[in-house]
Amino acid sequence: MNSGVFVGESKTDAPFPVAQPGTSLLTLMGFRLEGIFPAALLPLLLTMILFLGPLMQLSLDCPCDLADGLKVVLAPRSWARCLTDMRWLRNQVIAPLTEELVFRACMLPMLAPCMGLGPAVFTCPLFFGVAHFHHIIEQLRFRQSSVGSIFLSAAFQFSYTAVFGAYTAFLFIRTGHLIGPVLCHSFCNYMGFPAVCAALEHPQRRPLLAGYALGVGLFLLLLQPLTNPKLYGSLPLCVLLERAGDSEALLCS
Numbered sequence: 001m002n003s004g005v006f007v008g009e010s011k012t013d014a015p016f017p018v019a020q021p022g023t024s025l026l027t028l029m030g031f032r033l034e035g036i037f038p039a040a041l042l043p044l045l046l047t048m049i050l051f052l053g054p055l056m057q058l059s060l061d062c063p064c065d066l067a068d069g070l071k072v073v074l075a076p077r078s079w080a081r082c083l084t085d086m087r088w089l090r091n092q093v094i095a096p097l098t099e100e101l102v103f104r105a106c107m108l109p110m111l112a113p114c115m116g117l118g119p120a121v122f123t124c125p126l127f128f129g130v131a132h133f134h135h136i137i138e139q140l141r142f143r144q145s146s147v148g149s150i151f152l153s154a155a156f157q158f159s160y161t162a163v164f165g166a167y168t169a170f171l172f173i174r175t176g177h178l179i180g181p182v183l184c185h186s187f188c189n190y191m192g193f194p195a196v197c198a199a200l201e202h203p204q205r206r207p208l209l210a211g212y213a214l215g216v217g218l219f220l221l222l223l224q225p226l227t228n229p230k231l232y233g234s235l236p237l238c239v240l241l242e243r244a245g246d247s248e249a250l251l252c253s
Contacts, residue, residue: 028236029105030178035232042226043171043180052215054194060204096185103128104172104181112237117251125165129158173251174227176235
C-alpha cells in the first residue's frame, strides 16, 4: 500500500484486499471531513435517547438543580480538573479512541471485503468483548469475589460489550466516520450499564420505568433515520465493496 490507497478485490478473485487506486486508507478508517458535523452529533443524540431512563435517574438523584449542574459542566475549572485526572482521561478519552480505532477503524475495513459488511459487524464485537477479559485476571489476582461470580460477571460483560461493539460498528459503517463511535463510547463509559434494579426500587419508579421504555422505543424508531447514509455523504466501506462487486444494500442505503 505504498500509494496510500486501499480498495478490495472481488470475492471471486484473491481472498484479501489489495492496493489499487481508489479510496484512501484514512478515509476508510473514518478520518474525513465530509459530513463530520452530523456524524459527531446524531449518533451521540441517538445514544442519549437510548439512555433516556438512566439520564432521568441521574437527574433525579443529583443533589443540584439543572442550572447549577450546567454551571459545573461548563466551568473551565471542572474541565481542567478532569484533564488532570488519569482515570477520567483513560475512561473518557484514551479507551474510547484507541478501542474504536482498533476494533472499528482498523478491523472493519479488513474484514468487510473478505466476509461482507453484515458478518463483519458481528465479528468485530467478538474480538472487542474478548479484549475485556483482562478484568478476569485482575479480579482473580486480588480475589475480589468467588471464582464462579468472577466468570459469571465476565460472561455478562462480554455479552454487553459485544452488543455495544456491534452497535458502534453499525454506526461506523452507516456514517463512514470514526468520531461518532468514539463519542458514543465515551458517553457510555460515563453512564455505565443502566441501573435497572435501582430504578425498580426508586421512589419515582413509575416515571423512571416509563423513561426507560420510551428511550428504547424512540431509539428503535430513530435508529434508521438518524443513521441514514444520505446525511453523511458517500460511505467509504460501501464504495470499497461496490468496486469489488459486493454492495450490501441494507447497510449502505
